[in-house]
Amino acid sequence: MKSHHVLKVFFACAIVLLSCTGVGKIIAFFEPVPQYSGNDPIFSFFTMRQVLLIGGVAELLLVALILKLNPVDRKAVPLLCFSSAVLLYRAGFKILGISMPCHCLGYLNRFSPFNSTETDSVMLIFAVILLIGSLLALTGFGQKPESKRS
Secondary structure (H helix, E strand, C coil), X not given: CCHHHHHHHHHHHHHHHHHHHHHHHHHHXXXXXXXXXXXXXXXXXXXXXXXXXXXXXXXXXXXXXXXXCCCHHHHHXXXXXXXXXXXXXXXXXXXXXXXXXXXXXXXXXXXXXXXXXXXXXXXXXXXXXXXXXXXXXXXCCCCCHHHCCC
């Protein structure tokens, strides 16, 4: 597979992943789950429910940006910012010693074949892949020679 095809597949996978998790979070916002009413451990001025909504909307806006922007490096910048923010949020949990079930999938958590610890690990791996992929796209990896910027 040529490297420019790898980037197309990478962004297509990112679009699918972010669309699913974004919609899952927005659906979860409307669920009458008591634990979503508590404050978010990192953004304590928001409830978990509000963080789910903000995250879901941000993910769907990111999908729209990825679909709209060209060339590849312009697609990569918002994805790099988003994945960095997710990883910093997750690092905050570790630094503060907070252990709680992962709500990364929102409503889709109930369909996951994994327990919450496994889901947390899988979603962390996805966030790292999004970060690395966007960094590679910014370095010019996989771009056709005529589409690379000088």
